[in-house]
Amino acid sequence: MAGPSEHPGADLDLSNAHMPSLEEVELPQSLTSLDLTANRLRSLEPCLRALTGLRKLCLRQNLVAEAAEVEALGCAPVLESLELRDNQLRALPSLAAFTSLRCLEVSYNEVRSLAPLSALGSTQLTELYAACNKITAVESLEALTCLQVLELGGNRVRAIEGLASLSLLQELWLGRNRIAEIGGGLAALSTLRRLSLQSNRLTTMAGLVHCTALEELYLSHNGIEVLEGLEALASLKILDVANNRIRKLEGLEHLQLTDLWANDNQIESLDEVEVALGSQRTCLTCIYLRGNPCAAGTDYKLRIKFALPRLEQLDDNPVS
Structure with missing residues (x-):
């Protein structure tokens, strides 16, 4: 097994080693970054919990199920990035001791609630990824x-809520949930640059004005019937x-x-399409x-190419 002499410096990459245990691995106390992606670890063993200087820990694609073992990490006060994607966690750990955390990745687990985040020790968290769990509420x-x-795609969320304090949010991913309306849930997000609500239950676009x-x-x-509320989105590119x-x-x-993707709708008049695209003549490079x-x-x-002289992509075909 790999020892510290084979991995000089403060970083150690043990990804794709398919190890069921760390018993034969030497983990120097000087480590600041450890990547254990794609192993078969079922627990955070004492040698791992004993590391106190880790700033980045990646445990993607393992078999960790117990939140309590994460809570016992000795590096909690200095850890900045924790990746637990694709494990078997049924609940988020209580992260009260994690006072330096900036990035938390817990996608592809079996987490049902974000409630344990109320105990998070760091208020400096800038990235939270919890896609493809069983979360029902924001x-x-x-x-x-x-x-x-904030990435919460592929969950069971029914309402856009709980975002009022996130005035610095730039990306919000809520695709593949059960959201029926935008409502006023985005009212505080005036800095938002990317928003995904794909594969929900929307019938209207109302609620984007802020x-x-x-x-x-x-x-x-979705089930949207009318394009609306776009006049407030002067910076929109895609x-x-x-x-x-x-x-x-x-x-x-x-x-x-x-970029404009409007394929597989019920748009009938090509004459009306040409008129609508008149304002996009000098900027649109991709349309479906x-x-x-x-x-x-x-x-x-031929008509679309003539209407959009800067076009580079029409449906599935590049425009020469």
């Missing part, structure tokens, strides 16, 4: 006022409304988009419209 984030990235810094908006695979029930392209006049009635005509591609 909660216990009030103290995390420095948070910039997100004036948005640059990327992903709303595909708009994805594919796989909805939209019948008409509209409300683009105040935008300078580079396939799967709409307006894309069925033999002159569809």
Whole structure:
């Protein structure tokens, strides 16, 4: 097994070693970064818990199930990045001792609640990733006022809530949940640059008016019927409304988009599409419209290329 002489310095990479245990591994106390991705560790063994100087610990793709073992890490006061993605955690650990944490990754576990975050010792957390768990509510984030990235996609969230204190948030990922409306849940997020609500239960876009810094908006695979509320989003560059029930392209006049994905909707009139794209003539480089009635005509591609002289991508085909 690898020893410290084979890994000089303060970083040690033991990823993809498929180890069931660390018994034969020497872990020097001087370590500040340890990567144990893709092993078969079921517990955080005493030699690991004894390390007090770790600033970065990655335990992706292991078999850790007990939150209490994470809580016992000796490096808790100095640890800045903790990655527990793709383990078997049924609950978040209480992170009261983790006073320096900046990044927490717990995606692909079996976590049901964010409530333990209320005990987090660090209010300096900037990135929180908890995708693909069984979380039902956005909660216990009030103290995390420095948070910039929040990933909660692939959970069981029904409402956009609990975000009022996150005024510095720049990325919010809530795709593949059970959200039926945006409502006023985004009212405090005036610095938000990326928002994903793909594959939810939305029928309207209402509720985006306060997100004036948005640059990327992903709303595909919902039940949206009308494009609305876009006039407040002057910084928007990427708009994805594919796989909805939209019948008409509209409300683009105040935008300078580079990418527009509106495929697989119910847009019928190619004449109306050309008019709507007039304001995007000098900026749009990528557009998807396939799967709409307006894309069925033999002159569809030629007319779109003529309407958008800077186009580089039309549906699945690069534009030469």
